Amino acid sequence: MRKLLLSAAVIATAGPALAEISDGKVKIGILNDQSGVYADFGGKYSFEAAQMAVEDFGGTVMDMPIEVVTADHQNKADIASNIARQWYDTEQVDAIMELTTSSVALAVQALSKEANKITITTGAATTELTGAQCSPIGFHWAYDTHALAVGTGGALVEQGGDSWFFLTADYAFGYSLEEQTSAYATEKGGTVLGAVRHPLSTTDFSSFLLQAQASGAKVIGLANAGMDTQNAIKQASEFGIVQSGQRLAALLFTLAEVHGLGLEAAQGLTLTESFYWNRTPETAEFGNRFMEKTGVMPNMVHTGTYSAVMSYLKAIEAAGGDETEAVAAKLHELPVEDIFAGNGKVAANGRMISDVYLLEVKKPGESETPWDYFNVKATIPGDQAYLDPAQSGCPLVTN
Structure with missing residues (x-):
């Protein structure tokens, strides 16, 4: 019988975590292309989607504030890695998401693994993120090749x-x-x-x-x-x-x-x-809210980013704190039930599986x-x- 195994590090911390939020806040970074070929594909609209998720979650988690920051990586892995390193070292960013451009996503996921920080990729497509270069604290949402x-x-x-x-x-x-x-x-x-x-x-x-x-x-x-x-x-x-x-x-x-x-x-x-705003009355309601906020209807990258932020915050709440391995374990464990995925699940390799x-x-x-x-x-x-x-x-x- 086939058995899917998580790394020992994730399994070891799957139990109750310390009930605390580091630095007195949860800080999420949306890192993507905001000025180049993928600016509409994700760009500033993914940042708006992340902020919308925070608002819908209630603005706090475990009574601590949630902050979202963003930056333009210009589709260059070296620039993205420098931004990610600065965010982790000096700006108390807890997790990085979106990561349009596969070369960028692979580089930042690898750096984040070393820094013991969670990434949830919604903008890049390569299956390498959950294949040979997978990470126990790296996740791939929205779609892939x-x-x-x-x-x-x-x-x-x-x-x-x-x-x-x-x-x-x-x-x-x-x-x-x-x-x-x-x-x-x-x-x-x-x-x-x-x-x-x-x-x-x-x-x-x-x-x-x-x-x-x-x-x-x-x-x-x-x-x-x-x-x-x-x-x-x-x-x-x-x-x-x-x-x-x-x-x-x-x-x-x-x-x-x-x-x-x-x-x-x-x-x-x-x-x-993996998302179309006019598919059901519920997706249409979300699409219209997004339109009011941004002036555009959301695609799967924007709504996938919304889902990733919501899932991350739910995992922190379930873990009782934002300690990386405990949150990663909850991301693997919890179903993904939101406007993006009605029947989503996270596999052992970090791939979030939902209908397309x-x-x-x-x-x-x-x-x-x-x-x-x-x-x-x-x-x-x-x-x-x-x-x-x-x-x-x-x-x-x-x-």
């Missing part, structure tokens, strides 16, 4: 898109997304004809798109995100790629990017998110209200969307 591959990749292969060519962002996230989607498409009977890598934040996709077009692949997989995906889709339209019969797969595309691109250009795209949704972008005439952009085509159960922890490569998990 495997869930995107199962959702968007699987749907398109089943719809006849059985040959692929990838335009891939040239860093850890892009490699992981291409690898996961390639594996899943191949498993479903598809073939991969090739791939080309592009720099982060490139503005000219012409040479990459021409290579993809020349491949003859039925599907061009955009293994990128944010403004890179928007620009690739716009330029593909200029080349007439979709008009000539090839399909674009926006492998990481969220409500924020659809809004930036517009329904006219985005209509018909298939994508995967296969979405199709509406035609302009189908949209009934502002930000009403998606038709929900399918619900993918979390246990199907995410890797079995025993197969993740995480050394905290054994068979």
Whole structure:
């Protein structure tokens, strides 16, 4: 019988913790891209989501104040690591969250493990965070490259898109997304004809798109995100790629990017998110509250950050203090029941497992209200969307 094991450090402290809050407050850092290619994908809106979670929690935990700080890591792992180190060493930050950009998330999670501080990643996608580079005090919320591959990749292969060519962002996230989607498409009977890598934040996709077009692949997989995906889709339209019969797969595309691109250009795209504001009356109520606060509707990164903050605060309350190992143990133990995940659970490798949704972008005439952009085509159960922890490569998990 398969058994999932946490590290001895977490198990040893899973019992009652000292009933205290260090430094007389709980301080959470939201570290992400606020000025570059992923500024709308997460950015200042994730900070607003974190503040909203604190307000909804009541503003205090165990009668101690909660503070949220934020900084722009500019998509650079060295800058992110310097900020994280300063936060830990001199500014009494207890946990860091969001961490858009996989190279950044991997670096900060590793640094935080050394500093004995919790990270909850909601903005980065690589499965390495809960795979070979997992941490007993590191957690991955919202989505990852495997869930995107199962959702968007699987749907398109089943719809006849059985040959692929990838335009891939040239860093850890892009490699992981291409690898996961390639594996899943191949498993479903598809073939991969090739791939080309592009720099982060490139503005000219012409040479990459021409290579993809020349491949003859039925599907061009955009293994990128944010403004890179928007620009690739716009330029593909200029080349007439979709008009000539090839399909674009926006492998990481969220409500924020659809809004930036517009329904006219985005209509018909298939994508995967783990939250959609207009899916139920309850998600719509949350979305409208978020809109009143920020001027935009939330995507899965924003709402995932809200969920991560709420779960962290609940874990502190359950642990009776903010001691790292005790809080980490409670994060593993407690179910995730909130507006983001109605049936979430945290696996031994730190992966939060919840349902994801296969979405199709509406035609302009189908949209009934502002930000009403998606038709929900399918619900993918979390246990199907995410890797079995025993197969993740995480050394905290054994068979």
